[in-house]
Amino acid sequence: MRQTDFVILGLLSESPLTGYQIKKVITARFSFFWHESFGQLYPALKSLKQRALIEEVNLESLQNHAQITYRITADGTEALKQWLHEPPEHERMRLGILLKMYFSGLVPDAVTLAHLKRFQEDHEKDLNTLKQYQKELQGIIMQHANHARVLQVIDFGIQTNKTYLQWCKETIALLKEGEIR
Amino acid sequence: MRQTDFVILGLLSESPLTGYQIKKVITARFSFFWHESFGQLYPALKSLKQRALIEEVNLESLQNHAQITYRITADGTEALKQWLHEPPEHERMRLGILLKMYFSGLVPDAVTLAHLKRFQEDHEKDLNTLKQYQKELQGIIMQHANHARVLQVIDFGIQTNKTYLQWCKETIALLKEGEIR
DNA sequence: CGGCGCATGTAACTTGTTACATGATTCC
DNA sequence: GGAATCATGTAACAAGTTACATGCGCCG
Numbered sequence: 001m002r003q004t005d006f007v008i009l010g011l012l013s014e015s016p017l018t019g020y021q022i023k024k025v026i027t028a029r030f031s032f033f034w035h036e037s038f039g040q041l042y043p044a045l046k047s048l049k050q051r052a053l054i055e056e057v058n059l060e061s062l063q064n065h066a067q068i069t070y071r072i073t074a075d076g077t078e079a080l081k082q083w084l085h086e087p088p089e090h091e092r093m094r095l096g097i098l099l100k101m102y103f104s105g106l107v108p109d110a111v112t113l114a115h116l117k118r119f120q121e122d123h124e125k126d127l128n129t130l131k132q133y134q135k136e137l138q139g140i141i142m143q144h145a146n147h148a149r150v151l152q153v154i155d156f157g158i159q160t161n162k163t164y165l166q167w168c169k170e171t172i173a174l175l176k177e178g179e180i181r
Numbered sequence: 182m183r184q185t186d187f188v189i190l191g192l193l194s195e196s197p198l199t200g201y202q203i204k205k206v207i208t209a210r211f212s213f214f215w216h217e218s219f220g221q222l223y224p225a226l227k228s229l230k231q232r233a234l235i236e237e238v239n240l241e242s243l244q245n246h247a248q249i250t251y252r253i254t255a256d257g258t259e260a261l262k263q264w265l266h267e268p269p270e271h272e273r274m275r276l277g278i279l280l281k282m283y284f285s286g287l288v289p290d291a292v293t294l295a296h297l298k299r300f301q302e303d304h305e306k307d308l309n310t311l312k313q314y315q316k317e318l319q320g321i322i323m324q325h326a327n328h329a330r331v332l333q334v335i336d337f338g339i340q341t342n343k344t345y346l347q348w349c350k351e352t353i354a355l356l357k358e359g360e361i362r
Numbered sequence: 363c364g365g366c367g368c369a370t371g372t373a374a375c376t377t378g379t380t381a382c383a384t385g386a387t388t389c390c
Numbered sequence: 391g392g393a394a395t396c397a398t399g400t401a402a403c404a405a406g407t408t409a410c411a412t413g414c415g416c417c418g
Contacts, residue, residue, distance in 0.1 A: 183404080183405070185405090185406090218407060220406070220407060220409095221405080221406060247412095247413075247414075248414095
């Protein structure tokens, strides 16, 4: 069982979805802490189905063309719970911006400054997306069983993005002032 | 050229090192934003040497047994600079703790609480390590050309770890109060 | 002389990405 | 009819991990 399997099980534990929809949810809502590619997703769905942890749903031919909706099985729910019990591993990150910052003495400051501005823009966007999502969720308070947990996850994203932006602002200022030689 | 190649070039741009020493530096100093395994490192060194971006140093048989020290070549420095010019990609993270938090409605709160405490401990350690390193660097101010940049990278680690810990504290409190059902 | 840390390396495996192929539906 | 989006999937490749094999040097 790989990590991909468990995101799928997790999302299907909330409602039946197609592979494409799973990808969309991960991209739209998880992107600040998770990602999956189709090349991982579809084979994983296939394998989960083979092991009967998920199954196909046939919505009385309400379905269009080739679209396949999956739902989680009892065994799947068990597997998911078991995984939730295991402590997550200490995450091993790779932040290219920091690596380039570390060695940035070898290139003109303007280069690094451009990278930092890019980083800043990216995370401003992320922050706005998260705030938007938070607002939506707060509007429909208590409709979803998992509501408060999701808000807490979003809050992690908001806080870390704010921290990134604050650091970015300071670092850009230092570079501009020539404090860093 | 993969990312591993550039960390190696970067570190060798500061001083000649053995593969083992490179690994040690990455583990000791970069762990909060980078990681490498021996299985990546040694083949990468081999390939960099073949392409003449690094070369072996022979310190007049001062060296012990099988140890191989490498230094960067002019071509290697060029390649490194070129890479430093390219904008880093938007990092794609996988934070297991958030995934488990998101789906934590399926397991008892005690389970999630334990994960959060583990996360907290891990990042308290990381924060202390970073503060220690910061202190050391501030003590020998200006000895190293890259000094201020390194301090800025460390600051990123300190700020983000503080944010993680703050979030953790709040989330643990919420869970304990039963605010999250 | 045993264990630990230093030191290098490989092979098998798992994981993940990218590019491609295919085709339906919707909207203009 | 063309473009965008929906939708599924595979194959080739790249990246990364783990376990293993080997052996030196130092310290107690």
